[in-house]
Amino acid sequence: MIKYGELLTKTKAYATLDNDAKDGRLNHCYMIMGDDELAVSGLCDLFAQRILCKEGGCGKCISCQKVADGNHEAVVEPNSLKADGIREFIEKVYVKGDGDVKVMVIKQLDKVDVKVQNFLLKSLEEPVDGVVFVLGVVRQTAVLETIKSRSKKLAVTAFSKAQLKEYFSDGFRGYSTALIDEATDCCMGSLSRCEELLKDENFAGDMTEVVFLLKELTSTKVNLKMQRRLDIKDGRLVRYLDMMQLICGVLLKRKTGVRVEGFEKINCLADSFNIASLVNFNELLIEAKKKAESYCKDENILDNLFIKLMEVKYLCR
Ligand SMILES: [Zn+2]
Numbered sequence: 001m002i003k004y005g006e007l008l009t010k011t012k013a014y015a016t017l018d019n020d021a022k023d024g025r026l027n028h029c030y031m032i033m034g035d036d037e038l039a040v041s042g043l044c045d046l047f048a049q050r051i052l053c054k055e056g057g058c059g060k061c062i063s064c065q066k067v068a069d070g071n072h073e074a075v076v077e078p079n080s081l082k083a084d085g086i087r088e089f090i091e092k093v094y095v096k097g098d099g100d101v102k103v104m105v106i107k108q109l110d111k112v113d114v115k116v117q118n119f120l121l122k123s124l125e126e127p128v129d130g131v132v133f134v135l136g137v138v139r140q141t142a143v144l145e146t147i148k149s150r151s152k153k154l155a156v157t158a159f160s161k162a163q164l165k166e167y168f169s170d171g172f173r174g175y176s177t178a179l180i181d182e183a184t185d186c187c188m189g190s191l192s193r194c195e196e197l198l199k200d201e202n203f204a205g206d207m208t209e210v211v212f213l214l215k216e217l218t219s220t221k222v223n224l225k226m227q228r229r230l231d232i233k234d235g236r237l238v239r240y241l242d243m244m245q246l247i248c249g250v251l252l253k254r255k256t257g258v259r260v261e262g263f264e265k266i267n268c269l270a271d272s273f274n275i276a277s278l279v280n281f282n283e284l285l286i287e288a289k290k291k292a293e294s295y296c297k298d299e300n301i302l303d304n305l306f307i308k309l310m311e312v313k314y315l316c317r
Helices: 012-022 037-052 062-069 083-094 114-125 145-149 161-169 177-186 191-198 203-216 220-229 237-255 264-269 275-293 298-316
Strands: 029-033 102-106 131-137 152-155
Touching: 012 037, 012 152, 029 037, 037 062, 037 102, 037 131, 037 191, 083 102, 083 114, 114 131, 114 145, 161 177, 161 191, 177 191, 177 203, 203 220, 203 237, 203 264, 220 298, 237 264, 237 275, 237 298, 275 298
Parallel strands: 029 131, 029 152, 102 131
Antiparallel strands: none
């Protein structure tokens, strides 16, 4: 079985492919796009199943099982995303297979260097009979426009809180209700994030701490006290920076009128920041993360971030 198959077959992206297959009008190249890495990669597998299965993607037959196990002879994936791997992959487009259809899958096209992506162009411009490309893309800006324009683009949209809650509450999955509530509330409809949060039992507590801190951060005096509340030992600084970025992103979306389900615990911050200050805040966080990557001292990074953050909050008043 393909992980999260029950959820993924209910997506619009899957329904589109399903209709094309039913009509006997498969496109020569599908591009599955979305920032939810697990959903994108799972859909690539489901697409291969649907294209190759005689029963419409039943998930049970030998063909479907082989796809799920990663050993179907008609599914081709590159051995590596480097130039050699992709060159070898493309050569296989022109090798006649045993079956009627061959599915060429690259689950992370955005991780392939743009120069190397060019290798794909010829086979997309002059489609080969019986060959269907399925390309997964997480970072859209990292993919050549010429490839996008030759693909049928399907976006993976966020799952609803209710959908995720129902799925993970299934007794077989073994998560506590409190953990599921927290994860589905803060994952913004992303399977990848939801799975990450379900594995992270300290997430709820740490998140509450970060929200408290952002709210209370008002004067230099409080600043020091707040800083000490964060335990940044063992490389935990980046984790807190990620949380702040998440909060910042959700607040920004809401301020600009984009609906984001859940995340009620950050409502208390809505009046502390305006759009301009959130944009600044996000830039500060990106800068802090870069510093953390270049091995600056964690205490100094946090110190600097908090001082600047206070300025940002002050200017917003
Ligand atoms: Zn099947």
